[in-house]
Amino acid sequence: MANKNWMADADARPARPIIRKIGSADLRDALANGIDDFKAKPSHIVLLVIIYPIIGFFLIRLSAGYDVLPLVFPLFAGFALIGPLAAVGLYELSRRREQGLDFSWWHAFDPFRSPSIGAIMALGIVQLALYFAWLSVALAVYQLTFGNAEPESIAEFARQVFTTPSGWALIVVGCGIGFLFAVVVLAVSVVSFPLLLDRDVGAVVALQTSVKSVLANPITMAKWGLIVAGALVIGCLPFFFGLAVVMPVLGHATWHLYRKVVEP
Numbered sequence: 001m002a003n004k005n006w007m008a009d010a011d012a013r014p015a016r017p018i019i020r021k022i023g024s025a026d027l028r029d030a031l032a033n034g035i036d037d038f039k040a041k042p043s044h045i046v047l048l049v050i051i052y053p054i055i056g057f058f059l060i061r062l063s064a065g066y067d068v069l070p071l072v073f074p075l076f077a078g079f080a081l082i083g084p085l086a087a088v089g090l091y092e093l094s095r096r097r098e099q100g101l102d103f104s105w106w107h108a109f110d111p112f113r114s115p116s117i118g119a120i121m122a123l124g125i126v127q128l129a130l131y132f133a134w135l136s137v138a139l140a141v142y143q144l145t146f147g148n149a150e151p152e153s154i155a156e157f158a159r160q161v162f163t164t165p166s167g168w169a170l171i172v173v174g175c176g177i178g179f180l181f182a183v184v185v186l187a188v189s190v191v192s193f194p195l196l197l198d199r200d201v202g203a204v205v206a207l208q209t210s211v212k213s214v215l216a217n218p219i220t221m222a223k224w225g226l227i228v229a230g231a232l233v234i235g236c237l238p239f240f241f242g243l244a245v246v247m248p249v250l251g252h253a254t255w256h257l258y259r260k261v262v263e264p
Contacts, residue, residue: 017195017209018263019216026260027224034253037094038245041103069157070146073174074138079243080182080232081131084189085124087251091194094255116196119203123192127185134181138174145170186225187214194258213261224257 079086089108096103096110111120145166151157161167192210195201201209214221228250235246 017199017201017205019209019213020261020263022217022220022257022260024220024223027220027227027257030253030256030260031227031249033256034094034249034251037097037252037255038249040097041093041105042248069151069154070139070142071135074135074178076236077178077232078131078134079247080228081134081185082127083228083232083247083250084185084193084254085127087247087254088120088124088193088197090248090251091197091255091258094252095194095197098255098259111197114197115200116202119196119201119206120193122203123189123196123207127189130181130185134178137177137181141174141177142170145173182225182229186221187211190214190221190224190254191258191261194255195262198258198262209262217261 088111092110093103093105093108096107111117114120146160151160161170188207188210190210191213192203192206195206195209196203231246231250232243235242235244
């Protein structure tokens, strides 16, 4: 039965999660465990149903005109913003494997029966709102830089972006704004979704714990953010096919990072 008090005041909860200090060795261990989880039960199929409909929609729109070209980078860079929500099922698989339970891929849908499903949905809405806000801001920055004219071709669009002062201004400003969005998402989600799967604590406590985890480990969490960003870039290079491996590994690793940060 879904928890009806998912937005209850944090003080109403009897147990407050305790946060640990972690270091670079913990990040390496979390990644190694994430890779082991993926090897034990390749879960790329879970991500395929999320990634490729988006890619397919983009390709269909691109075939009809080049008006979506300004959203190429924001659209796929935004995977980092919705990744924690998309990986909830992967956290569940890692949790089950950790406990010695069956972790077949269909258990990735078990969170829908979690007592914390209300809180998970609430934080998911926050993540989606941030994603669409990022797309809107990115498009607004492009329009302020180049106006409303539709790119004539992919080659012309690339020339404008990479060989003109306006293009470099777009890159600098866009990346700066994207960095701010990424920091916010990292702070509110790095342990909140795994915590909700692990304990029925409510959305407020989960969000507070996630933010406190980042504040308690700023350098280590910054390194984790860079690892995630770098892995997503690598995953996008072979026409996004690498994301089907990179995102599951990061999802599993995030569960183990949660185990490092929050005491059982």
